[in-house]
Amino acid sequence: MDRHLGSLCTSEKLKFFLPIDSLHAEQVPVSQLFIPICILFLGAWPYLTAATTLEELQLQLNQLTKNYKILEEKVARLELAQHVANQSARKISISRTCRETRDADPSLSSGMYWIDPDGQGVGDDPIYVFCNMTTGSTAVPHDSESPTDVGHCADPGCYSRAVNYVASSRQMLALAELSAQCYQSIKYDCNYAPLELNDVAYAWWNDKYGNPQYYWAGSNNSVHTCQCGIDGNCVDPAAKCNCDAAAPVQLTDDGVVTNKEVLPITKLNFGRTQFETSSGVHTLGPFECTGQVVVDRMPSSCEDLWKTGHTLSGLYSVVGVSMVESVYCDFSKMPHESGFQNWIGFVDIKSSPTYFYVRKLYNYFAQLTTPIPFETEIVNVGRSMNLTTGIFTAPRTGKYFFSASGNTNFPASSYTLLFDITLYKNGYSVGKIRTDSYSSSPNLKTFTLQTILDLQVGDEIWLGISMLPQEAFIFGYEYSHFTGFLLEESISNSLNSLN
Numbered sequence: 001m002d003r004h005l006g007s008l009c010t011s012e013k014l015k016f017f018l019p020i021d022s023l024h025a026e027q028v029p030v031s032q033l034f035i036p037i038c039i040l041f042l043g044a045w046p047y048l049t050a051a052t053t054l055e056e057l058q059l060q061l062n063q064l065t066k067n068y069k070i071l072e073e074k075v076a077r078l079e080l081a082q083h084v085a086n087q088s089a090r091k092i093s094i095s096r097t098c099r100e101t102r103d104a105d106p107s108l109s110s111g112m113y114w115i116d117p118d119g120q121g122v123g124d125d126p127i128y129v130f131c132n133m134t135t136g137s138t139a140v141p142h143d144s145e146s147p148t149d150v151g152h153c154a155d156p157g158c159y160s161r162a163v164n165y166v167a168s169s170r171q172m173l174a175l176a177e178l179s180a181q182c183y184q185s186i187k188y189d190c191n192y193a194p195l196e197l198n199d200v201a202y203a204w205w206n207d208k209y210g211n212p213q214y215y216w217a218g219s220n221n222s223v224h225t226c227q228c229g230i231d232g233n234c235v236d237p238a239a240k241c242n243c244d245a246a247a248p249v250q251l252t253d254d255g256v257v258t259n260k261e262v263l264p265i266t267k268l269n270f271g272r273t274q275f276e277t278s279s280g281v282h283t284l285g286p287f288e289c290t291g292q293v294v295v296d297r298m299p300s301s302c303e304d305l306w307k308t309g310h311t312l313s314g315l316y317s318v319v320g321v322s323m324v325e326s327v328y329c330d331f332s333k334m335p336h337e338s339g340f341q342n343w344i345g346f347v348d349i350k351s352s353p354t355y356f357y358v359r360k361l362y363n364y365f366a367q368l369t370t371p372i373p374f375e376t377e378i379v380n381v382g383r384s385m386n387l388t389t390g391i392f393t394a395p396r397t398g399k400y401f402f403s404a405s406g407n408t409n410f411p412a413s414s415y416t417l418l419f420d421i422t423l424y425k426n427g428y429s430v431g432k433i434r435t436d437s438y439s440s441s442p443n444l445k446t447f448t449l450q451t452i453l454d455l456q457v458g459d460e461i462w463l464g465i466s467m468l469p470q471e472a473f474i475f476g477y478e479y480s481h482f483t484g485f486l487l488e489e490s491i492s493n494s495l496n497s498l499n
Contacts, residue, residue, distance in 0.1 A: 093120050094120050095115055096116060096119065096174070096309070097115060097178055097292070098131035098132065098138040099290070099292050101113055101115065101133075102133050106133075109133055110130070110132050110134065111130070111131065112128055112131070113130075114127070115127060115129055115138065115175075117171050117174035118170055118174040119306075119311035121311065124170050124171050125168075127140065127166055127167040129141070129167070130286070138179070138289050139286040139287070139288045140166060140167050140172060140175070140286055140287040141165070142164055142166065142284070143163070144161060144163045144268070147282070149281050150193075150281070150282065151273065152275075152278065153271060154271065154272060156200065156201060156272070159270045159280075160267060160268070160269045161269075161282075163265055165264065169208060170334060172208070172287060173334060173336075176263065176289060177293070178289075178293060179291055180294075181258070181289065181290050181291050182260030183256050183257060183263070184256070184264055184287050185256045185284075186205070186216055186255060186265065186282070186285065187253070187255075187282070187283040187284075188203070188216070188253045188254075188281070190243035191249065191250050191279040192275060192277055192278045193246075194241075194245070194246040195241050195253070195270075196214070196241070197246055202271040202272040203270040204269050205265045205266075206265070207263065207266065208262060208263060210267075216253055216257070217230055217255025218256075218257070219258045221262065224240055225240040225241070227253070227254060228240075228253065235247070248277050260289070265284060265287075268284065270282065297319075298318075299318050299319065300320070301318055302316065302318070302327055302329035302340055303335040303340075303341070304318070306329070306331060312331065313328075313331045315327070315329075323488060323490075324346070325343065326344040327341050327343055327344055328341070328342040328344055330342075350396070350486055351489060353382060353486070354395055355379065355381050355483075355485030355486065356380045356381070356392065357379050357481070358377050358380070358385060358483070359375075359378065359480065359481050360372065360373075360376070360406065360482075361374075361376045361477070362375055363473075363476035363477055364473050364476070365473055365476070366465070366473040366474070368468055369466060370465075371389055371390035371391050372482075373387065373390040374387050374390060376478055390463065391461070393460050394458060394461070396457060397489070397490040398454075398486055398490045399453070399488040400453050400461075400485065400487055402451055402452075402453065402461060402482075402484040403482075403483050404448070404463050404483075405447065405448040405481050406446070406447060406474065406481060407444045407474075407479050408421070408444070408445050408447060408472060408474060409444055409472060409473050409474070409475045410435075410437035410442060410444070410472050411469070411471040411472060412442055413437065413440075416437070417438070417469040418467050418469065419435045419436065419437075419472050420433070420466045421435075421449060421463060421465060421466070422463070422465070423449060423451060423461065423462075424460075424462050424463075424464055425460070426459055427460075429466065430451065430453060432449075434447075434467075435447050444475055461484070
C-alpha cells in the first residue's frame with residue numbers, strides 16, 4: 001500500500017497542492033510554491049493503519065478534512081494576493097461588478113473573477129464570483145446550490161439550513177446598491193409536503209435582515225404565493241403554490257425572488273414532511289445582480305459619488321435642494337451607515353454672475369408707473385439691467401437683493417405733499433417708500449428702499465413713481481442710485497433650465 005501511495009504522489013494527474021509559504025510568495029518562483037497534498041496522507045498513513053476502530057478512523061478523517069479546508073482557504077488567499085499583485089503591477093484596479101469588468105475588457109469570456117463591490121482598498125476583501133460576460137450579470141455562489149433533501153419532520157420550519165455565501169453581507173449589499181436589479185431563484189420539489197396548509201406556514205425563508213418571508217416568487221412580501229399563484233395556473237386553483245395542494249404526487253414550485261431590498265436569502269426552513277410518502281428537496285440559485293444604477297445628473301449626495309466610483313474619503317461639492325453644498329464623504333463606510341455623509345456648509349456658486357449699479361444723470365423725471373431710466377452705468381455684470389428701459393430681467397432663478405436711494409424734488413406748498421417711489425415686479429408693487437414735504441420753498445427729500453426677492457428666470461424688476469405731486473420730480477445729477485445682485489442661486493432649477 002505504501003508503494004502505491006508513493007507512486008500516486010509522483011503522478012502528474014494529482015490536482016491538489018499545498019502552498020509552502022504564502023507570506024513570502026513574491027520571493028519564490030511559482031513552480032516552487034506548491035508541494036503535493038498527498039504528503040498529508042503519507043504522513044497520516046502510519047496512524048491510519050494503526051487504527052483499530054471505526055471511531056478512530058472517523059476522527060482521523062475529520063482531522064484530514066479540516067486540514068484540507070484550511071489549505072483551501074490558504075490557496076484562495078494566495079490566489080487573491082497574486083491577482084491583486086498582478087493588477088497592481090499592470091496598474092489595473094479591481095472592478096466593483098462584473099458589468100464594470102466587461103466594460104473594461106469586452107473580449108473577456110464568462111467565468112470566475114475577483115470583484116470588489118464596496119471599493120478597492122476600503123471595506124471588506126474582494127470576492128470571487130461568476131461573471132456572465134454576455135449579460136454582464138454577477139452571481140455570488142453559496143454552499144446550498146445543490147438539490148438538498150429536507151428529510152422527515154412534522155413541525156413548521158423543523159428543517160432549517162443557513163446559507164453561507166462566498167461574500168460578506170457588506171459586499172453583497174454594495175453589489176445590490178450598484179446594480180439595477182438583483183434576484184435569486186428557488187425551487188422546491190415536493191411530495192405531500194405543503195409550504196402552507198390551513199393558514200399555517202410550514203416553510204419560509206429568511207431575508208438578509210433575518211426576517212421570515214413567505215413568498216417564493218416576485219417581490220410582493222405581503223402575501224404567501226408562488227409563481228403559479230402569480231400566473232394563476234396552480235394545480236389546485238384554490239392554492240397559491242403547487243405544493244400547497246398537499247397531494248401525494250410529485251409537484252414543483254419554481255420561482256425567482258426579485259426584491260433586491262431583502263435579498264440575498266440567508267436561511268431556508270421547511271416542515272410537515274413527517275409521513276413516509278412525504279418528501280421535499282430545495283434548490284437555491286446564487287445571488288445574482290445585473291444592470292447598473294446610473295447617475296445621469298450632477299451628484300447630489302455622497303451616495304451618488306460612491307455609485308459613480310469615488311472611494312477616496314474627503315470634502316466634495318454636491319448639488320443641494322437650492323444651492324451647491326459642501327459635504328464630507330467617508331467612503332470607508334456604506335451609504336446606509338452612520339457617518340457616511342456629513343454636511344459642512346454651502347458653496348457660493350453662481351452659474352451666471354449678476355450684479356449692477358446705475359445712477360440717474362438727467363435731472364427731470366416725472367412720469368407715473370413708468371420705469372425710471374438710468375443713464376450712468378457703473379457696473380453691469382451679466383448685462384441684465386437695461387439702462388434705456390430701466391428694467392432688470394432675472395437671468396437665473398434665485399434670491400436677489402435690490403437697493404434704491406436718491407432725492408425727490410418738491411415745490412413750495414402750503415400743505416403736505418406726498419411722493420411715493422415703488423419697486424415693481426412684473427408690473428406689481430413689491431416694495432414702496434414715501435417722502436413728504438410741507439414747506440414754503442422748494443426742497444429735496446431723501447428716499448431709500450431695500451428688499452430681497454425670490455425671482456424666476458425672466459421676471460422683470462424696475463423702479464417707478466406711484467404717487468406724484470404736481471411740479472415734483474426725481475432729482476438727477478447722479479444723486480439717485482439703483483443697485484441689485486444675485487444673492488443666492490437656485491442651482492437645481494438652473495441646471496434643469498440648462499438641460
